[in-house]
Amino acid sequence: MLLMILIAILVVALLYAASLYNRLVGVKHAVAKAWANIDVLLKQRHDELPKLIEVCKQYSQFEQKTLQQVIQARNAVQSAREAQDIPALGKAEGVLRASVGGLFALAEAYPELRSNEQYMQLQNRMSVLENAIADRRELYNEAVNINNIQIEVFPASIIAGMFHFESKSLLAFTAEETQDVDVKKLFS
Amino acid sequence: MVISQLRHFQLATSGVQLVLFAAAAQMESRSGWLLSLPLIALISVFAWLSALKKYRTIADTPTSKIASAAQGYVELMGRADRNVEQPLLQSQLGRQACVWFRYSVERRDNDGDWQTVDCGESDTDFLLRDDSGVCHIQPTGAEILSCHKKVWIVGAARHSEWWLLEGDPLYVLGDFKTSQAAARFDAEAETGAMLVRWKQNMPQLQLRFDLNGDGVLDEHEWMLARQAARQEVEKIAATVQTPADVHVLQRPENGAMFVISNLMPAQLARHYLRWVWGNLLLFFVAVIGLAFVLQQPDF
Numbered sequence: 081m082l083l084m085i086l087i088a089i090l091v092v093a094l095l096y097a098a099s100l101y102n103r104l105v106g107v108k109h110a111v112a113k114a115w116a117n118i119d120v121l122l123k124q125r126h127d128e129l130p131k132l133i134e135v136c137k138q139y140s141q142f143e144q145k146t147l148q149q150v151i152q153a154r155n156a157v158q159s160a161r162e163a164q165d166i167p168a169l170g171k172a173e174g175v176l177r178a179s180v181g182g183l184f185a186l187a188e189a190y191p192e193l194r195s196n197e198q199y200m201q202l203q204n205r206m207s208v209l210e211n212a213i214a215d216r217r218e219l220y221n222e223a224v225n226i227n228n229i230q231i232e233v234f235p236a237s238i239i240a241g242m243f244h245f246e247s248k249s250l251l252a253f254t255a256e257e258t259q260d261v262d263v264k265k266l267f268s
Numbered sequence: 269m270v271i272s273q274l275r276h277f278q279l280a281t282s283g284v285q286l287v288l289f290a291a292a293a294q295m296e297s298r299s300g301w302l303l304s305l306p307l308i309a310l311i312s313v314f315a316w317l318s319a320l321k322k323y324r325t326i327a328d329t330p331t332s333k334i335a336s337a338a339q340g341y342v343e344l345m346g347r348a349d350r351n352v353e354q355p356l357l358q359s360q361l362g363r364q365a366c367v368w369f370r371y372s373v374e375r376r377d378n379d380g381d382w383q384t385v386d387c388g389e390s391d392t393d394f395l396l397r398d399d400s401g402v403c404h405i406q407p408t409g410a411e412i413l414s415c416h417k418k419v420w421i422v423g424a425a426r427h428s429e430w431w432l433l434e435g436d437p438l439y440v441l442g443d444f445k446t447s448q449a450a451a452r453f454d455a456e457a458e459t460g461a462m463l464v465r466w467k468q469n470m471p472q473l474q475l476r477f478d479l480n481g482d483g484v485l486d487e488h489e490w491m492l493a494r495q496a497a498r499q500e501v502e503k504i505a506a507t508v509q510t511p512a513d514v515h516v517l518q519r520p521e522n523g524a525m526f527v528i529s530n531l532m533p534a535q536l537a538r539h540y541l542r543w544v545w546g547n548l549l550l551f552f553v554a555v556i557g558l559a560f561v562l563q564q565p566d567f
Contacts, residue, residue, distance in 0.1 A: 081559040088309075088555040092548070095317060103324050110328065117338040197503075215336035215400065222330035230328070 107227040114220040166249040309554035319543035335400035342444040346398035366431040367394035409519035413529040436530040443520040462497040
């Protein structure tokens with residue numbers, strides 16, 4: 081009788097271990113999927129930004145320094161994105177958001193630019209993309225959080241250690257994201 | 269808390285386990301128990317793994333926002349709302365205004381047990397709203413769990429109804445699809461149609477684009493006409509209010525879990541966790557019972 085119960089416990093333990101392994105694989109892929117969902121939007125914005133810069137460039141007096149900042153920040157985001165360097169991406173994303181915010185603030189001083197249909201469409205598109213990126217960042221961080229908790233809690237931590245499941249980095253945008261744009265400074 | 273619809277598999281497995289147990293008890297024989305207890309154990313272990321998978325799907329799926337949700341399998345949370353394009357929905361028996369209902373009518377049989385004589389549920393679309401947007405929910409094929417239930421007696425019949433009400437907090441897990449408004453606007457096709465319209469008034473077309481005045485539109489002049497048509501089409505498109513993207517959540521085609529509930533994820537997870545523990549307990553009871561029967565040759 082005891083042997084039978086021990087075998088039953090062993091069977092349940094093995095099945096449970098297998099289900100834990102599958103769970104860890106599932107949450108790992110959920111993180112990868114959440115990252116891919118952000119990546120596709122970052123790529124779209126990367127492709128849209130040159131169009132915005134081109135439209136602004138048509139106005140010769142538009143401040144070149146601001147445009148240069150946007151280009152540099154765009155390149156930094158692209159490098160971090162391609163390397164899948166999450167901390168660097170968070171920092172670069174913060175800088176890019178601040179630069180694009182500065183560009184839009186500066187554009188307020190150019191009524192002709194503001195009345196340009198293509199500019200308005202691009203501004204709207206940029207706003208939609210940035211909101212979507214922010215939402216998907218939340219989703220990504222939730223997926224990362226679930227992954228990191230799962231590989232640390234007992235008994236999943238044993239399986240995670242045996243099969244080298246790793247914790248992932250949260251995507252945190254730097255403070256520039258939340259800083260108000262200093263419009264006075266931009267126009268000085 | 270009342271659960272309106274348990275997963276069919278869970279119900280089926282519980283039913284089979286009960287039937288096996290009752291059959292073995294009625295047979296009052298050792299062979300009957302030796303046959304039924306291993307089967308009960310086997311079914312319990314499958315039901316345990318199934319409930320565990322469901323529990324983890326709910327616990328491990330991050331919540332998306334409607335406006336930025338990726339296409340595919342997602343979890344959304346918000347409030348239930350009526351689809352104004354559909355007529356006001358009222359439940360079958362109690363005439364309760366709702367966004368979804370399920371009902372059953374039961375009567376007692378000769379043994380005094382309640383037997384279902386009629387049941388059904390609504391399949392009308394309704395809406396889920398969060399702070400970012402609206403999603404159409406197609407409830408067909410969903411496992412719907414509601415905390416709103418009413419049971420009452422009408423003559424010899426017992427009526428039961430479950431509802432999802434307008435304004436209820438709503439949790440959904442399913443296949444998310446978006447038909448994009450932008451994709452519905454085909455600039456190339458619209459430009460072609462514009463040129464066809466212009467061609468119907470050739471003198472006017474030549475007046476605008478026949479730059480060398482030879483009475484024929486050459487390749488360069490046609491290109492200019494085409495550019496002008498494209499600009500006009502884009503101008504019109506910009507002035508016309510673009511319809512919003514339509515998001516729909518429906519049953520996943522790959523058979524993945526499709527859940528709609530006005531219970532919060534933590535409550536839902538607890539619900540499945542109870543099934544996990546229940547089936548595990550049943551498994552061990554069956555195993556211990558089997559070991560006991562095997563040890564007692566005279567049983």
